[in-house]
Amino acid sequence: MINNKQKDQILKIWNSYSSSDKLVLDTKGNVLPNIDGEREKAIESLQEYLNEFVNGKIDIHEFKTTVDSFNKRNNLWGFTATKGQMFFNQLVRNSENKIDRLVSLLKKVLVEPKDLEEALEHIQTLENYCIENYKDAKDRRKVANPSSVGYFLSYFWQIQNHKEWPIIYTSLTISFEEINLWRPFENQKEAYSYFFKLNEEVKLLLEKETSKKISNWQVEHAFWKFKGNPNKEKKTVVEKNVEKETSEDSETKLSITANFKLEDYLFPKVAKLIEIGADTEQSSSKKGNQFENLVSEVFKLMDFDVQSLGQGYGRTPDAIIKFPEEHTAFLVDAKAYTNGYSLGLDDRAIKEYISYHTPILKKEGYTKIGFIIVSNSFKSNFEEFINDITWNTEIKRFILLQSEALLYLLAYKSKDRLTLPNIIETLISLNSPITSKQIIEEYDDV
Incomplete structure (x- = not known):
């Protein structure tokens, strides 16, 4: 999957990250000096909310609102954006006449799959549901976009087992595309299958290079630093004699x-x-x-x-x-x-x-x-x-x-x-x- 030239580029990206301050910015541009530690703590609450929904202790509306509120206070995964919370909002809003079906479906697909094969089945199940809504919609702008399914599900899977499941961020696919390792896919199932295997290959490459265990989060951070993180500070040239900005x-x-x-x-x-x-x-x-x-x-x-x-x-x-x-x-x-x-x-x-x-x-x-x-x-x-x-x-x-x-x-x-x-x-x-x-x-x- 990865040729020698691409291996060299990946190692260069990793070495640049390793020699840097390794600071990560959240989607608000704030420095997260210990993002992995913060995520570990946040996961405990998110897992509890998910379990309450799956076990019927809270309904889908309360679950959606609770996840939204938590992520706005703890913006550690970018879930507040289009492919996360907005997708969730539209999914629920456009399923009110078949809410029981959606609830049953989500209780199945949000739970961590036992392996990649089952993960891809879950992606296809939710994508098919979204496509069905998309085709029937009078205004397709108002329905959940099927192209968000991979991100949405991989987020919830990572909450349950971050060592196993990488999140398919737009920033990561942009980074992979930059080094000719990414291309468009017909559906979310194919996209996540390729992404998961590519991510594993990148980790193995880095583990061989460093003789250390490499996590999904480390790969994520390294490629954010390279290309994908949209929160990079931009240098601003200040001209002489210009009044001080507010x-x-x-x-x-x-x-x-x-x-x-x-x-x-x-x-x-x-x-x-x-x-x-x-x-x-x-x-x-x-x-x-x-x-x-x-x-x-x-x-x-x-x-x-x-x-x-x-x-x-x-x-x-x-x-x-x-x-x-x-x-x-x-x-x-x-x-x-x-x-x-x-x-x-x-x-x-x-x-x-x-x-x-x-x-x-x-x-x-x-x-x-x-x-x-x-x-x-x-x-x-x-x-x-x-x-x-x-x-x-x-x-x-x-x-x-x-x-x-x-x-x-x-x-x-x-x-x-x-x-x-x-x-x-x-x-x-x-x-x-x-x-x-x-x-x-x-x-x-x-």
């Missing part, structure tokens, strides 16, 4: 990067959103109008019903975006401020928007109403104001959303077939201001 801006520039090029998943028109927001040549009015229109366009592309207001409508937000099926609406204000948006005198205007529009929306049947401010960056601390709004008005979520984060959210919508409920769930669950880093860590599996 900690928030600095964090964004040094943060994680996605496993794809943003522009590949955007229409050229909306891709100019950040550029327009930073423009210093146009008049404030013209620039603001262009920025507002593009923000509305992005939300349309996300499948919101968009009512553009903005200039010419008096004291009103720039747009109202709606999702009637779930009785959800957001008032949207787009702020094209070159040096970052601060609250200033706008607090009175925002409260006026809310007091005028929320009664109208409630009469239309919208029970969940939020407020979104979109800007390239934010300067002031909005915490006190946000608390005041969510406590004293009908607004349930007040969201500060960076322009780049909005574009990444649209890109993931196109790339991973995100549904509008997925997008809304992300917007209301992340801490403000929402940055591109947060969006990437939410949807990229490592």
Whole structure:
């Protein structure tokens, strides 16, 4: 499976990792100095949750929510991303009319298989179930993607026996592809069969070289260090005479990067959103109008019903975006401020928007109403104001959303077939201001 040239490359990757500080970053970009030790401790809780589900002590909804909450607090495997928790959410959401069948299936396939042959049978079983849903779906963006099955199952198997089962991370397949050891496969069964055997061969090669036992986690860490880890810090060139950046801006520039090029998943028109927001040549009015229109366009592309207001409508937000099926609406204000948006005198205007529009929306049947401010960056601390709004008005979520984060959210919508409920769930669950880093860590599996 591995030729001599590839063996040399693997040994070079391993030696580079071995001679490094061996620090691993989680999907939030935080250093995990003892990730293996942290995983060992986390496994105890995760195994307990799985056992409770398999033994019928908790139902599938409680199991899904518990796993989600735990991984958000202990982000050690990247399960919070698209192929993990999002796949799980969609799997359950689209099986409500046959939930007993899904529960029975998961109780079988999530339990550690006795060998690779049984593992591949489990993968095929769940993949067939997902394909069935996929074929029958009116909107295929709303169903669990069959291509996530390998990652999803191997995660749960590793929780039960990390010495035996490697997780088929996107980052690892990208790394293997880099050294010509990976190719596309027809289905998840074939992909995981090849991946498992390749991973074993890599371990044997390294054990022969080092005369030490090599674990799945060590291989994983070495290849993250080489290519796959999307949380590598990027060096930022700071020009002379440039004003000192805020900690928030600095964090964004040094943060994680996605496993794809943003522009590949955007229409050229909306891709100019950040550029327009930073423009210093146009008049404030013209620039603001262009920025507002593009923000509305992005939300349309996300499948919101968009009512553009903005200039010419008096004291009103720039747009109202709606999702009637779930009785959800957001008032949207787009702020094209070159040096970052601060609250200033706008607090009175925002409260006026809310007091005028929320009664109208409630009469239309919208029970969940939020407020979104979109800007390239934010300067002031909005915490006190946000608390005041969510406590004293009908607004349930007040969201500060960076322009780049909005574009990444649209890109993931196109790339991973995100549904509008997925997008809304992300917007209301992340801490403000929402940055591109947060969006990437939410949807990229490592």
